[in-house]
Amino acid sequence: MPETIKKPTTIPINKGTKASRFILPFVVLLGVLLVWFLISYFHLFPAYALPSPADVARSFKEEIISGRLLNDIIASLWRVAIGFTASVILGIPLGLWLGQHAAARNAFVPMLNFFRFLSPLAWIPFAILWFHIGDKPAVFLIFMATFFPLVLATMSAVATIPKIYFRVAKDYDYKGIELLTKVTFPAVMPQIITALRVSYGIAWVVIVAAEMVGCQDGLGYGIWEARNGLRLDAAVCYMIVIGVLGMGIDRLLSQLTKLSNVRWGYER
Amino acid sequence: MNGNRSSSRLLLNKVSHGYGELPVLHNLDFAIHPGEFVVLVGPSGCGKTTLLNLLSGHIQPTSGTIEREGIIRTVYQYDGLFPWLTVSENISMGLRSVTNTALREKELQELFELIHLDGFKHHYPHELSGGMRQRAELARVLAGESDILLMDEPFSALDYQTRLRMRNELIRLLEQRPRTVVFVTHDIEEAAQLANRVLVLSNRPATICRELYIDSPRPRHLTDDSVINAMKAILKELGLHSM
Numbered sequence: 001m002p003e004t005i006k007k008p009t010t011i012p013i014n015k016g017t018k019a020s021r022f023i024l025p026f027v028v029l030l031g032v033l034l035v036w037f038l039i040s041y042f043h044l045f046p047a048y049a050l051p052s053p054a055d056v057a058r059s060f061k062e063e064i065i066s067g068r069l070l071n072d073i074i075a076s077l078w079r080v081a082i083g084f085t086a087s088v089i090l091g092i093p094l095g096l097w098l099g100q101h102a103a104a105r106n107a108f109v110p111m112l113n114f115f116r117f118l119s120p121l122a123w124i125p126f127a128i129l130w131f132h133i134g135d136k137p138a139v140f141l142i143f144m145a146t147f148f149p150l151v152l153a154t155m156s157a158v159a160t161i162p163k164i165y166f167r168v169a170k171d172y173d174y175k176g177i178e179l180l181t182k183v184t185f186p187a188v189m190p191q192i193i194t195a196l197r198v199s200y201g202i203a204w205v206v207i208v209a210a211e212m213v214g215c216q217d218g219l220g221y222g223i224w225e226a227r228n229g230l231r232l233d234a235a236v237c238y239m240i241v242i243g244v245l246g247m248g249i250d251r252l253l254s255q256l257t258k259l260s261n262v263r264w265g266y267e268r
Numbered sequence: 269m270n271g272n273r274s275s276s277r278l279l280l281n282k283v284s285h286g287y288g289e290l291p292v293l294h295n296l297d298f299a300i301h302p303g304e305f306v307v308l309v310g311p312s313g314c315g316k317t318t319l320l321n322l323l324s325g326h327i328q329p330t331s332g333t334i335e336r337e338g339i340i341r342t343v344y345q346y347d348g349l350f351p352w353l354t355v356s357e358n359i360s361m362g363l364r365s366v367t368n369t370a371l372r373e374k375e376l377q378e379l380f381e382l383i384h385l386d387g388f389k390h391h392y393p394h395e396l397s398g399g400m401r402q403r404a405e406l407a408r409v410l411a412g413e414s415d416i417l418l419m420d421e422p423f424s425a426l427d428y429q430t431r432l433r434m435r436n437e438l439i440r441l442l443e444q445r446p447r448t449v450v451f452v453t454h455d456i457e458e459a460a461q462l463a464n465r466v467l468v469l470s471n472r473p474a475t476i477c478r479e480l481y482i483d484s485p486r487p488r489h490l491t492d493d494s495v496i497n498a499m500k501a502i503l504k505e506l507g508l509h510s511m
Binding site for chain 2: 183
């Protein structure tokens with residue numbers, strides 16, 4: 001007796017046509033550029049306080065030709081990648097473990113929360129003192145900014161796994177590491193992907209501040225140097241790169257939500 | 269192994285259970301025999317699901333003992349399938365003890381044919397209707413070497429027509445793969461159509477207030493005399509005969 005496939009129970013969000021999803025953001029971008037152009041054209045702000053689009057374009061050209069921009073992009077991506085990966089490698093297993101052990105959760109959560117609410121920038125003096133200059137202090141700051149939210153998000157995801165999954169797992173004799181990898185981890189995958197996107201966002205925001213101290217290159221350092229040289233056109237150029245790269249990498253991470261074995265977490 | 273094996277049985281000796289100060293089950297003493305289809309009915313909140321959890325071993329009784337023989341599997345009301353696995357992978361969980369890949373594939377194919385879900389092997393549970401999901405759960409518990417099925421209101425989340433179809437489906441599946449079944453429901457009609465034996469539980473703290481045997485062959489139609497008489501008897505026991 002074949003039945004029809006269940007219709008989605010959630011009301012689909014009206015995403016508009018494919019064309020409108022590409023064209024409308026482009027129109028908004030053009031609008032912002034136009035407003036920016038008009039403000040600078042009519043000198044509503046002095047040129048030293050708000051560079052014109054043409055100045056920024058010239059600065060882009062300069063930074064690209066000199067190779068500085070590419071070098072800074074690679075430096076920042078490297079630091080974020082190392083700090084963030086260290087967070088993921090240590091934070092997710094710790095979150096999984098805490099989620100399964102109520103006593104450990106009770107013991108550690110207040111401390112984890114304490115560190116989560118500490119701005120990562122508060123660690124700057126320690127970062128410089130402990131790691132001096134170079135990649136290490138920035139990597140350390142990225143780690144401190146992303147580790148605690150990632151642990152807490154994973155932990156609360158595990159703590160809210162429906163009990164029924166563990167009962168089923170017991171019926172079918174899943175134990176130990178198999179229980180962790182085949183039940184617990186897949187059950188929290190959708191929430192972990194969301195946590196990864198959020199904490200990556202934090203990492204990308206923090207890298208700018210982290211590179212303003214203790215670094216000799218990187219996108220944050222680029223902005224700092226532009227500010228020191230009163231080159232706000234170069235600063236805007238770096239800001240645009242940071243924004244575009246941030247969006248691009250988030251877009252890559254969002255591809256994880258399209259994996260067929262996590263779709264249930266977004267469609268139910 | 270299957271439910272006809274004389275080794276599969278459940279035996280409750282003076283079992284009582286409570287949550288803190290609240291007594292839920294009182295002095296239950298009964299046995300479930302191989303191949304039996306026992307339905308537990310009772311007023312809402314009387315402890316039917318608690319009793320099922322005791323039988324499965326997920327919780328331990330406050331007093332008394334439960335003896336279990338055979339492999340026990342549970343069918344849940346909903347959400348029993350792992351949503352991150354396809355229907356095929358979910359059903360394969362029931363075949364974990366089968367190490368021979370060819371044999372496992374053959375068994376899996378047979379189960380899919382049995383539950384008429386052949387075209388949905390690679391679908392995920394959230395892509396199926398409620399009835400299809402419950403059929404997949406039935407296939408999973410019937411897979412491999414299970415002996416006793418505990419069913420916790422497995423059809424109560426379905427619409428009435430699907431529920432009627434699923435009752436016949438369950439009887440058909442059990443004819444092909446006999447098992448011992450303990451079935452919890454609040455649906456008296458369901459109990460009368462499916463059971464060999466109905467245990468009617470009283471209000472909390474629950475005891476067995478009536479044991480009713482229904483001998484007529486299955487599948488039973490809703491209007492069969494045996495079904496109607498059983499329903500009348502259960503309703504009377506629950507104090508609902510005037511409704």
